[in-house]
Amino acid sequence: MDIKLATCFIAVDDHDKALGFYRDTLGLEVRNDVGFEGMRWVTVGSPEQPDVDIVLEPPLADPSASDADREAMAELLAKGLLRAVIFSTDDCDATFERIRAAGGDVLQEPIDQPYGVRDCAFRDPAGNMVRFNQPRKQ
Secondary structure, eight states, X not given: OOOOOOEEEEEOSOXXXXXXXXXXXXXXXXXXXXXXXXXXXXXXXXXXXXXXXEEEEOSXXXXXXXXXXXXXXXXXXXXXXXXXXXXXXXXXXXXXXXXXXXXXXEEEEEEEOTTSEEEEEEEOTTSOEEXXXXXXXX
């Protein structure tokens, strides 16, 4: 049996701000931009991984959700409690400097972790944690 990741989802509250981060700062390509019933889904991905999509979706992608549920999801997103994503990179320090220079919201500068990677972390414009790691050089 062959199982591979195809798609993952990240909740965002402003797709244009999210594109400023994921497309313009990280260099991901836009693969799809779809609207439906007042909502929007934008698919981005790394040119290095054409078979893996990241969908930037509304925090609550259900047109029949209650106002209370929408408000609860918006509050969780604002606190950074909904999603996190980890990207791999071949140079954590250079990636960190590029994102910081572009105005990225730094959560953690590059450090060597005890579990074998060097990583750093940022918040995207919606508050999601975005980490970048590389295997530690031996």
